Amino acid sequence: MPTDFIPFRDTHYFSNFICDYLDEKDTLKELYNRFPNLDNFEAQIEEKKGSFKQDSRSELVHVLKDQYANLNTSEITLTHIESLTSVDTFTVTTGHQLNLFTGPLYFLYKIISTIKLTKQLKQTYPNYNFVPVYWMASEDHDFNEINYFNFKGKKIRWNSEQTGAVGHFSTKGLEDVFDVFSSEMGLGKNAEQLKSWFRNAYIEHDNLADATRYLANELFGSYGLVILDSDHTDLKRLFIPQMKKELIEQTAFKNVTQTNGILEALGLKIQVNPRDINFFYIKDGLRERIVEHDDVYSVIETDIAWSQTELLAHLEEYPERFSPNVIMRPLYQEVILPNLCYIGGGGEMIYWLQLKSNFEAQGVTFPMLLLRNSALVKTEKQAEKLEKLHISDGDLFLDRNSFINKKVRKISNIDIDFSEQITHLESQFKHLHELAKQTDKSFLGAVKAQEVKQIKGLKHLEKRLLKAQKRKLADEISRCTDLQEQLFPNGNLQERTVNFSELYLEYGEQLILHVMKALQPLKGDFTIITL
Structure with missing residues (x-):
């Protein structure tokens, strides 16, 4: 199983912001606590150890045991849960929406990055325990972002009129989705396993949170993954001091x-903007923002309203009804978990880097931030x-037009690259500019116009010749672009489009084993895996 790597910056699929973060540019250092390298984890452990409360550990373990009560749980996951009572146990966390059947491939890469990092930390710091955690975004309300997955170029979609926090959504109606998926799947051992997972997750469980927990546990329970649904009264109660301060x-x-x-x-570019109050109110399918005007707190689109005293009393009695938005969710996570590091995608990294000052204001340790592994x-x-076809890994990441032009130039029996001629022409006109200056400066404009005209003509001729060669070499170019399309569907990264089921159908249980072996969380490069 060969594995190659390419720098994130060279893929051109990641923002300069993220690449600058990976390069540890000085301009960004005030936005984070510590950069995620192995040596820095020692200080992060000490800081978190000094600030995290022991009663929070006990409550966390109690909630996890309750949430795992009806799951077939591996011994290593049970051990991890129990170990969280110890002051020497810490977590590495990733979070993700409750996408139908995991959504895009990077769901796997997030979790595998998290599991691999905990193993690496244990080797480096053997006196401590490290638990990989998947934080389910069960309070999210963007159903249209999660209600489908792609399978062999087709969208498998779940239509529902339900509203509110998606973790509460009933799975009723997913039998029809299962029928559609099954008809596309075909036969074979791997197909039957995929069908079994889908059926047991979404038809045998009553809500989306329970279904997602089951599926994630089936995929990664044997590696000790701990899955947490933070939409729980006892966990929200731990967060009351920070919620009060925010409100x-x-x-x-x-x-x-x-x-x-x-x-x-x-x-x-700013990823998220804070609101005056960064909480939703959730109850019975409702999830709407809390706002404040003239000392009256209310829930928009409803008649619910409180004075400040009434609001705080309501918070004490029903903390589960207060749902953090994207600004406050990270703070909530770090209050209830003994967490050292958060692993996320590029967009997540950017908004986390907006939040350090709020953590400091709330007196909560800011975690280390690690860009998740990305892979092809x-x-x-x-x-x-x-x-x-002499296509390199770097070639694959080119946009379609650049990819084709590069291939035409490479496989053509004539050289269709006029850059040398253009440079030569520019050199000649430089001499003509000097000549015009010495004779009559009024000719400078005419010389410049002639230079622009001739260079434009050369570039136009180059394009025409390239176009002619593309027609001549159409078959070979087609083979090249077909391959690029297979690996970059619709010009997008494979991991952002394809569902794991496509690869599992071919490789079965070896898929996760191979990806687990290939990914290196702290390497800082894009991974290319050949299976």
């Missing part, structure tokens, strides 16, 4: 707004074809 003092708005100003001064999986047959 009364609006700390997130003040601090994140200030950080956003720093980011804008650096020319960086190609078959041996695809690898052989790429080699025969």
